Amino acid sequence: MLRERSRNLNREVWESPSVYGGEDVKIADLNGEKVQATAEAIQAVTGNQVLGIGCNVTVEEDIQQCVAKTVAAFGGISTLVNNVGWGKAYDDPLEVPMEEMIESYKLNTLAATRMTSVCRPYLLKAENATITNSGSLVGVLPAFDFIAYSAAKAALNHLMLGLAHYFAKQVRVNTVLIGIVITEGYAAAGLDEKAQYALAHPDNLTGRAGKPQDIANAFLWLASPAGSWVSGQTLQVSGGGKRVRLKPE
Numbered sequence: 332m333l334r335e336r337s338r339n340l341n342r343e344v345w346e347s348p349s350v351y352g353g354e355d356v357k358i359a360d361l362n363g364e365k366v367q368a369t370a371e372a373i374q375a376v377t378g379n380q381v382l383g384i385g386c387n388v389t390v391e392e393d394i395q396q397c398v399a400k401t402v403a404a405f406g407g408i409s410t411l412v413n414n415v416g417w418g419k420a421y422d423d424p425l426e427v428p429m430e431e432m433i434e435s436y437k438l439n440t441l442a443a444t445r446m447t448s449v450c451r452p453y454l455l456k457a458e459n460a461t462i463t464n465s466g467s468l469v470g471v472l473p474a475f476d477f478i479a480y481s482a483a484k485a486a487l488n489h490l491m492l493g494l495a496h497y498f499a500k501q502v503r504v505n506t507v508l509i510g511i512v513i514t515e516g517y518a519a520a521g522l523d524e525k526a527q528y529a530l531a532h533p534d535n536l537t538g539r540a541g542k543p544q545d546i547a548n549a550f551l552w553l554a555s556p557a558g559s560w561v562s563g564q565t566l567q568v569s570g571g572g573k574r575v576r577l578k579p580e
Contacts, residue, residue, distance in 0.1 A: 355379055357401040359386035380405075388415055388442040398449045409457035410554045411450050413443035414465040418480020432479045439483035440490060447494065454502050461554045462498075464491050465546075466506040468569050488565055495563035503562035507549045510569025512541035536571025 356379060360366035363385025370383030382404050386397040401408055416439055421427050443464055454460040469477055470484030488506055495504035511530050531540045549568045552558050 355381070355405050357382040357384060357397075357404065359384045359388070359397045361385070361387055388446060389437050391445065394442075394445050394449050398446075398453075402453060407457055408450050408453040409460055411447065411454065411462045412465070412550055412554065413446060413462070414550075415439065415442050416465055416467060416480070416484070418477045418483075420476050421478065422476060424475040424478035427479050432482070435479035435483045436486065439480060440486045443487060444490060459556055459559065460502040461558075462491070462494070462502060462504045463550050463553045464504075464506040466491075466508045466565060468508050468510045468567065471508060471565070492563055492565075503553075503558070505553045505558075505561060505563070506565045507546065507553070508565050508567045508569065509546055510535075510541055510567070512543060512546060514543070533570065534573050535569070536574055539570060541568070541570060 356373070358366050358370055358373075358381065360369075360383070363383075366383040366385060368383075370381040373379070374381040382401065384397055384400055386393045388394060398408070418435060418439070419431070447462055450462075454462070464487060466487055467481065467484040469481040470488050472481075474481040488508075491504050491506050498504060511533055513527065513531050533540055545568055549566060553561060553566065
């Protein structure tokens, strides 16, 4: 079961050739019409059973209904991907409204907590049960212009580490720290074309910004038996940091 409030990543995950082997998938998204169209398109390509459900992950009733519909359709849940994230830029971190700090925490941290809680009974019955969270590199690096978002993602890292130790060998729990992946979400967050261009041409070890498929590959590896010896980890998928060399070239 994949939940979305991150832009453009879900479809890439489930159109990956890695899932053509026959996995049934449920996608939940705030935009019910969009998620239904996405589910139908993926099902047409992969032949897998794909269920699209509208869900506001900050509303308890929606979460309960989302999980119930998934179990009714598939008989259980073995994998939960909490792909949720949104934040707004502010030049002054001390001018972010308190209400927005709280709402960011509800969306970027607590939504994953509640979905994990409701899925728990089914995950505990599954083989190779996994929870994978969509984290962010700004959850471990300074990002004062996205302070509400980055602080909430930092909280998610610690929360999920605690849950990995709680579940131990019953359910594997990991978080992917996502670097710069250019999507329509950057414009919606208030970044102008100049800022978006700079983000699209980063000075990192791989020399490029990320693609949704890069994140899809990480999600799929952690959820698959290939990642069966990995739990309690924050996996950086960010193209590497800036190259450091003390001796001048």
